[in-house]
Amino acid sequence: MNDNDLPKTLHPETLALHAGWRADLITGSVVPPIHQTTSYQFADSDQAAKRFSLQEAGPIYTRLGNPTIDVLEQRLAALEGGVAAVAVSSGQAASAMAVQTIAQAGDNIVSSTDIYGGTWNLFTHTLRNMGIDVRFVDPSDPQAFLKASDERTRGWYLEMLPNPKLVVPPLAEIASLGRTHNIPLIVDNTAAPLIAKPLEHGAAIVIYSTTKYIGGHGTSIGGIIIDSGTFDWDKTPKRHPLLTTPDPSYHGLIWSEAAKKFGPIAYALRLRAVLLRDLGAALSPFNAFQLIQGVETLPLRMERHCENAALIAHYLKRHKAVSKVIYPALHKGETFKRAQTYFNGRYGGLVGFELSNGVEGGKRFIDSLRLLYHVANIGDARSLAIHPASTTHSQLTPTEQKAAGVSPGYVRLSVGLEHPDDIIADLEQALAQSQKA
Numbered sequence: 529m530n531d532n533d534l535p536k537t538l539h540p541e542t543l544a545l546h547a548g549w550r551a552d553l554i555t556g557s558v559v560p561p562i563h564q565t566t567s568y569q570f571a572d573s574d575q576a577a578k579r580f581s582l583q584e585a586g587p588i589y590t591r592l593g594n595p596t597i598d599v600l601e602q603r604l605a606a607l608e609g610g611v612a613a614v615a616v617s618s619g620q621a622a623s624a625m626a627v628q629t630i631a632q633a634g635d636n637i638v639s640s641t642d643i644y645g646g647t648w649n650l651f652t653h654t655l656r657n658m659g660i661d662v663r664f665v666d667p668s669d670p671q672a673f674l675k676a677s678d679e680r681t682r683g684w685y686l687e688m689l690p691n692p693k694l695v696v697p698p699l700a701e702i703a704s705l706g707r708t709h710n711i712p713l714i715v716d717n718t719a720a721p722l723i724a725k726p727l728e729h730g731a732a733i734v735i736y737s738t739t740k741y742i743g744g745h746g747t748s749i750g751g752i753i754i755d756s757g758t759f760d761w762d763k764t765p766k767r768h769p770l771l772t773t774p775d776p777s778y779h780g781l782i783w784s785e786a787a788k789k790f791g792p793i794a795y796a797l798r799l800r801a802v803l804l805r806d807l808g809a810a811l812s813p814f815n816a817f818q819l820i821q822g823v824e825t826l827p828l829r830m831e832r833h834c835e836n837a838a839l840i841a842h843y844l845k846r847h848k849a850v851s852k853v854i855y856p857a858l859h860k861g862e863t864f865k866r867a868q869t870y871f872n873g874r875y876g877g878l879v880g881f882e883l884s885n886g887v888e889g890g891k892r893f894i895d896s897l898r899l900l901y902h903v904a905n906i907g908d909a910r911s912l913a914i915h916p917a918s919t920t921h922s923q924l925t926p927t928e929q930k931a932a933g934v935s936p937g938y939v940r941l942s943v944g945l946e947h948p949d950d951i952i953a954d955l956e957q958a959l960a961q962s963q964k965a
């Protein structure tokens with residue numbers, strides 16, 4: 529009983545606990561079991577043939593789908609307001625496959641410059657080596673996406689709350705401009721689950737590294753791609769040949785046609801049936817189980833992450849060792865207005881700040897932390913810190929670091945769920961140490 533047909537009007541707190549699963553039909557198990565199996569016994573040869581030819585939905589082989597993973601997919605699709613989701617082995621796999629579902633050698637996508645470093649590498653080197661060109665533009669300018677596009681542009685890509693700048697892009701304008709040219713917008717919403725709802729503002733596809741807030745406990749790497757079902761791939765079929773022309777790898781099937789039986793899920797169907805089949809970046813059922821446990825408390829956790837981050841941002845703003853605080857609610861003018869427009873009154877769990885005494889101060893601060901972890905991650909239940917100039921961005925030139933928003937004394941915090949007084953006490957003593965010559 530995987531689909532319990534919940535009303536679409538349920539709140540996120542409820543969907544996080546109930547969407548996609550009620551109880552096991554045989555055992556009554558309330559928690560979705562871990563289906564740690566590679567394959568599934570077919571009832572008979574007719575059923576096997578129907579599943580392979582996509583006339584019937586149902587499990588075939590865990591690389592293509594699995595009942596535990598299915599619960600995670602349904603739950604996150606429901607929370608995001610999408611029609612289907614495909615879970616994959618990592619956030620990196622999610623961004624790569626989100627693009628590869630619609631773009632092949634000779635095609636291109638246009639991407640925001642403000643993206644995670646791993647995505648930057650993927651786009652700048654690996655996708656280009658595979659023949660998919662990625663053109664980078666300033667995300668604050670919707671027209672820049674259009675100017676960089678041509679008839680081989682298959683999608684636009686941006687991050688909703690990119691760090692270190694934590695500047696929210698004008699998503700609705702970009703998405704709507706894209707739609708007028710039948711170009712779908714893919715949004716990486718990893719840093720803002722539940723806080724921002726990109727599909728409500730016109731995005732076609734949302735992806736997550738579920739490694740971060742979705743899992744929340746730092747136990748499991750994973751990724752997910754969610755299909756809004758609102759994008760009309762057939763409107764200008766030449767724009768999306770991978771979805772609208774016969775696929776020789778699937779005996780000439782046209783994905784936009786084949787999907788009609790299941791709903792507006794052409795994108796998700798090709799992603800699963802071709803990309804997961806061929807590239808094999810499947811999530812493990814055990815990780816899916818862990819991530820489901822995370823999703824159950826996601827709404828509560830996000831509230832606390834955001835509350836704590838707001839307190840920390842305001843504490844840092846008053847501190848004399850801190851020359852600048854980077855936090856969506858502390859941006860000015862248009863940038864602040866965008867954060868207000870796209871966020872639900874909460875501003876995420878990430879806070880950046882600049883120490884007046886540069887690289888040395890940043891390193892001393894990090895080395896003095898006792899409670900906060902010094903790790904290259906975000907979205908954990910624990911508070912985390914990193915000094916990008918000496919770690920994640922150390923290979924960049926000073927000019928490149930500046931363009932990326934990384935000053936020598938910049939420190940990124942991923943504020944966790946500890947009591948805020950305890951986080952502040954640790955920051956206080958580390959800030960004092962950072963000032964010692």
Ligand code: PLP
Pocket residue numbers: 618619620621623644646647687716718719736737738739749750751905906
């Ligand atoms: N997208 C963003 C915004 C990220 O921060 C990360 C990882 O830090 C990724 C994607 C990649 O996710 P993963 O580490 O799960 O491959």
